Amino acid sequence: MEDFNNLLKDIDLSAEAPKEEPQRQYYYMAKAREYVKQLSKRLGHTPTCHIATFGCQMNARDSEKLMGILEQIGYVAADSENADFVLYNTCTVRENANLKVYGRLGHLGAVKRSNPDMMIGMCGCMMQEPDVVEKIRKSYRFVDVVFGTHNIYKLAELLVSRFESEGMIIDIWKDTDKIVEELPNERRFSFKQGVNITFGCNNFCSYCIVPYVRGRERSREPKDIIREIESLVADGVVEVMLLGQNVNSYGRSLETPVTFAQLLQEIEKIDGLERIRFMTPHPKDLSDELIEVMKNSKKICNHVHLPLQSGSSRILKLMNRHYTKEHYLELVEKIRREIPDVSITTDIIVGFPQETEEDFLETMDVVEKAQYESAYTFIYSKRTGTPAASMDGQVPEDVVKDRFDRLLEKLSGISAKHIDKYVDTIQDVLVESVNDHDSSLVTGRMRNNTLVHFPGESGLVGKIVNVHLTEGKGFYYFGELSDN
Ligand code: SAH
Ligand code: SF4
Ligand code: F3S
Numbered sequence: 207m208e209d210f211n212n213l214l215k216d217i218d219l220s221a222e223a224p225k226e227e228p229q230r231q232y233y234y235m236a237k238a239r240e241y242v243k244q245l246s247k248r249l250g251h252t253p254t255c256h257i258a259t260f261g262c263q264m265n266a267r268d269s270e271k272l273m274g275i276l277e278q279i280g281y282v283a284a285d286s287e288n289a290d291f292v293l294y295n296t297c298t299v300r301e302n303a304n305l306k307v308y309g310r311l312g313h314l315g316a317v318k319r320s321n322p323d324m325m326i327g328m329c330g331c332m333m334q335e336p337d338v339v340e341k342i343r344k345s346y347r348f349v350d351v352v353f354g355t356h357n358i359y360k361l362a363e364l365l366v367s368r369f370e371s372e373g374m375i376i377d378i379w380k381d382t383d384k385i386v387e388e389l390p391n392e393r394r395f396s397f398k399q400g401v402n403i404t405f406g407c408n409n410f411c412s413y414c415i416v417p418y419v420r421g422r423e424r425s426r427e428p429k430d431i432i433r434e435i436e437s438l439v440a441d442g443v444v445e446v447m448l449l450g451q452n453v454n455s456y457g458r459s460l461e462t463p464v465t466f467a468q469l470l471q472e473i474e475k476i477d478g479l480e481r482i483r484f485m486t487p488h489p490k491d492l493s494d495e496l497i498e499v500m501k502n503s504k505k506i507c508n509h510v511h512l513p514l515q516s517g518s519s520r521i522l523k524l525m526n527r528h529y530t531k532e533h534y535l536e537l538v539e540k541i542r543r544e545i546p547d548v549s550i551t552t553d554i555i556v557g558f559p560q561e562t563e564e565d566f567l568e569t570m571d572v573v574e575k576a577q578y579e580s581a582y583t584f585i586y587s588k589r590t591g592t593p594a595a596s597m598d599g600q601v602p603e604d605v606v607k608d609r610f611d612r613l614l615e616k617l618s619g620i621s622a623k624h625i626d627k628y629v630d631t632i633q634d635v636l637v638e639s640v641n642d643h644d645s646s647l648v649t650g651r652m653r654n655n656t657l658v659h660f661p662g663e664s665g666l667v668g669k670i671v672n673v674h675l676t677e678g679k680g681f682y683y684f685g686e687l688s689d690n
Contacts, residue, residue: 261297273392
């Protein structure tokens with residue numbers, strides 16, 4: 207942070223903005239600082255900001271970058287939306303994510319009426335949909351800035367435009383081939399950190415809107431990833447989560463192609479790093495090389511999140527997933543055989559168009575055979591513009607609901623069986639927080655991602671400790687600190 211302070215102080219604002227990045231953004235951050243200073247005088251306090259993040263880890267990571275920029279230009283973070291700048295980083299993967307945002311935005315508009323200096327920004331995946339932007343332009347005219355997923359690094363430049371003009375600033379790019387490195391960053395946790403390895407997605411699963419709102423897949427250079435992780439570790443990070451919509455296709459489009467497994471081996475060498483996680487590996491591209499690297503690694507956690515989506519090969523084909531039920535099950539078997547004590551979790555969609563009872567029973571069969579440690583289940587949501595949205599045979603709501611309930615019941619029975627497995631063993635746990643409900647307890651994660659609660663103090667947060675697991679509770683454990 208000090209580095210940015212010095213860098214921004216020396217910028218000559220009477221000169222024109224540089225054309226190249228990231229220098230251009232440094233210039234606009236310095237300029238935005240001046241406006242925020244003026245705002246601060248007018249308000250009589252340091253302006254506050256709040257980012258509400260919806261959706262997945264990609265958005266969570268983007269919000270950290272956005273917060274980094276806001277803090278550089280002089281805002282201080284506030285816990286609530288009662289702030290001088292409120293930014294919604296939105297998700298549109300399912301319709302209900304989308305509806306939630308409109309509801310909250312309406313409420314925010316009312317707050318702004320009583321605080322005219324307040325600014326409101328909208329960004330993230332929803333903003334990549336033209337009809338959403340149109341709706342905001344027409345019906346939510348109190349919004350100050352609107353931008354998408356490809357240009358978050360331009361936040362300071364967009365705010366300067368807003369400070370210098372009246373009305374809503376809208377800047378949405380359809381796609382980009384650019385990755386801008388070396389920008390500020392505000393980390394939420396001192397001890398763990400998400401690290402982007404790819405942006406975008408090329409898979410076009412037929413139900414999914416992500417490729418349309420996040421653009422084509424781009425991989426970061428290995429040296430940029432390694433450098434980022436090295437500096438995180440120097441800053442106290444012990445666990446990284448490598449992020450990509452399909453981490454298994456990492457590196458294919460680089461000038462010098464690198465596989466995901468090779469990248470992992472390089473990351474493994476970083477001294478001081480204790481745990482490596484990744485999200486999400488697509489089953490169609492999960493290689494033997496990756497399983498081998500995981501098996502031999504001391505740092506890669508024994509957890510694989512392997513989205514199934516459906517257990518029916520017929521539906522998988524309609525979903526454009528490029529694997530069959532049999533291939534998926536073979537993969538699960540191989541992973542369980544090669545990686546001791548691995549936990550396998552998944553995502554499942556119920557009610558994809560044309561899903562019959564037989565197809566659903568295939569999904570139940572995979573669930574039974576794969577014995578997932580846990581699973582996220584979703585009701586199929588029609589996303590305009592995706593191929594599945596115009597498929598015949600949308601499944602009636604009551605049928606979907608019935609299948610969904612049956613699936614949940616089956617999954618919870620299976621997770622409960624797993625949780626007894628490690629009772630009375632000692633496991634290493636990275637302590638993540640003081641327990642939300644009982645402050646005499648702390649909460650952490652085992653290497654296989656299972657949650658553990660045990661008596662302890664806030665000083666343990668960020669440390670990896672040995673915990674004796676005393677009791678399994680469905681999907682988490684109770685335990686106690688152990689000396690050995
Ligand atoms: N890239 C990741 C998933 C990103 S979206 C992967 O391929 O696994 C996270 C999850 O949301 C998906 O795994 C899927 O189960 C669910 N999902 C995506 N689109 C959906 C839709 N239209 N309706 C219901 N669930 C959906
Ligand atoms: Fe969506 Fe499929 Fe890409 Fe995942 S791999 S983000 S489900 S299109
Ligand atoms: Fe949602 Fe965008 Fe993630 S649509 S799930 S926030 S990539």
